[in-house]
Amino acid sequence: MTYCLGIVTKFGLVMASDSRTNAGYDQVNVSRKMYTFVQKGEKVFVLLASGSLSCTQSVITLLQRDFDKGEGLATATGMYDAARIIGEQVRRVADMDRPSLERDEYKFNVHFLLGGQIRGERPALFLIYPQGNPLQATEESPYLQVGETKYGRPILDRGIIFDKTSLEEAAKYALLSLDSTMKSNVTVGPPIDLLAYEVDQLTITHQRRFNAEDTDLTKIAMRWQAALRQAVARLPTIRFPAAPQKPEESIQLVETAGGETTS
Amino acid sequence: MTYCLGIVTKFGLVMASDSRTNAGYDQVNVSRKMYTFVQKGEKVFVLLASGSLSCTQSVITLLQRDFDKGEGLATATGMYDAARIIGEQVRRVADMDRPSLERDEYKFNVHFLLGGQIRGERPALFLIYPQGNPLQATEESPYLQVGETKYGRPILDRGIIFDKTSLEEAAKYALLSLDSTMKSNVTVGPPIDLLAYEVDQLTITHQRRFNAEDTDLTKIAMRWQAALRQAVARLPTIRFPAAPQKPEESIQLVETAGGETTS
Secondary structure, three states: OOEEEEEEEOOEEEEEEOOEEEOOOOOEEEOOOEEEEEEOOOEEEEEEEEOOHHHHHHHHHHHHHHHHOOOHHHHOOOHHHHHHHHHHHHHHHHHHHHHHHHHOOOOOOOEEEEEEEEOOOOOEEEEEOOOOOEEEOOOOOOEEEEEOOOOOHHHHHHHOOOOOOOHHHHHHHHHHHHHHHHHHOOOOOOOEEEEEEEOOOOOOOEEEEEOOOOHHHHHHHHHHHHHHHHHHHHOOOOOOOOOOOOHHHHHHHHHHHHHHHHO | OOEEEEEEEOOEEEEEEOOEEEOOOOOEEEOOOEEEEEEOOOEEEEEEEEOOHHHHHHHHHHHHHHHHOOOHHHHOOOHHHHHHHHHHHHHHHHHHHHHHHHHOOOOOOOEEEEEEEEOOOOOEEEEEOOOOOEEEOOOOOOEEEEEOOOOOHHHHHHHOOOOOOOHHHHHHHHHHHHHHHHHHOOOOOOOEEEEEEEOOOOOOOEEEEEOOOOHHHHHHHHHHHHHHHHHHHHOOOOOOOOOOOOHHHHHHHHHHHHHHHHO
16 A cells, blocks of 8 residues: 655645555565656656556656656646646556456556646646546645545645645645554555655755654654644533433434533 | 444443435435443443445344344343344344345445443443454454544544543544544534443433534534644654655665764
8 A cells, every 4th residue: 555645835845655565465565656857947846656566667667768868757848748748658558557457357556646846837736547637736625645545634634725834834744644644554654755845946955754763753753642632631521411312312402402402 | 424433441432423324426314323222220232333224224123123122132141242133133134135235236234333331241342244243342442433434543543542541532532533534525424423431330321412513513623623733833843854865865864874864
């Protein structure tokens, strides 16, 4: 399993990924899922990959080969075009591998997140589906996830606001979202790759890998757990009505005696 | 979709469920998923149901019919036996409906949570699978969930400790877990039924239904969101190394220069 996420705000982008891959339950490996393509001062692309490692590697290899020749992503004039270029490579690998995979009942199931900026445009964040079509993050939905997405979502839903969340805060939310996922699902695991990109930087300066024993990561996870417990303790005690509100009675109860039981 | 959870601690049980049911995306209804069976001073059973409403209703109807005649759950002499009695009814309904459902490619997919206590025993919490077999919560895994379980799990993983978490705190965790799930998945929705059962009470006194507009629920959700954001703001800022740690370099980097980059 995998968990990758991207956050886009007014201030830039945060991209984060775990590094655990597994083939079945008894073959677990470490493999990075974050790839960067940079033309300093012109273009920055950050790609996060989930799905069959064999297929995502193929896509990355083809993208890298083109990029090194000044083709493909190197020629993209906008982030939407960049997302389409990645989608084309996904379709190319699908054409090569999908029939053989499906014959043995494997799914062709690669997903990519693309974050980045091209000079003259705003930073943007896309999800590219296994079918090659792109979905863009918006101000209302300023983050995108791939892989094991559910455990890490509530903290993002409560925290990320396009206009307000600073890059520093967004980086913390990304790390907490990954930490929540790792705590609940062992098939998502460290090292964690984290990258923060500030608007108009057009190069990559803030990138860090956290290993399992990273003291900063451990400290943040411990402090977070303590802060959550404290926050729960400080919430008002839940009041129960004098007579138990059985489910079948309660709609009635709330309408007629709501004031007594809930305020 | 559905989300139900049960928590068992040294101090008793907390059971909670949402009330949204849907047949497809355009037929959404409210239906309770919490059922109680009580012989005051002798036995308390709380059942939470997820899966096809038609099938879970059948199981409950059969259990209720027996209980009212002094049979079935009314005769259980221990919580394990009670879980087995429910499993038997699940199998009975499966025998009646499963072949016809499967012919039209529906799955027989009912899950029940059973929490309760029988005089002379400790309170206990079980999950009963669609196949009828029971799984018991333990001191190491003191909560069980059915339905849309992932969004609401991280908060439980961080908070619930069998020996330490009071019933009041457990009730808050259950409500927060449901609130997180409702925020991330619209197919889980209010009213929320919440029940807290204290060890050796052998009756039900603390039961409450929260409608969507319940002021206590709204207040808790808002205060929780504010507390989370504040907790994130208070976490130490994430430091990035002077030179970006590219994923491919980082294992090396951490081993040779970890002190410089992470502390």
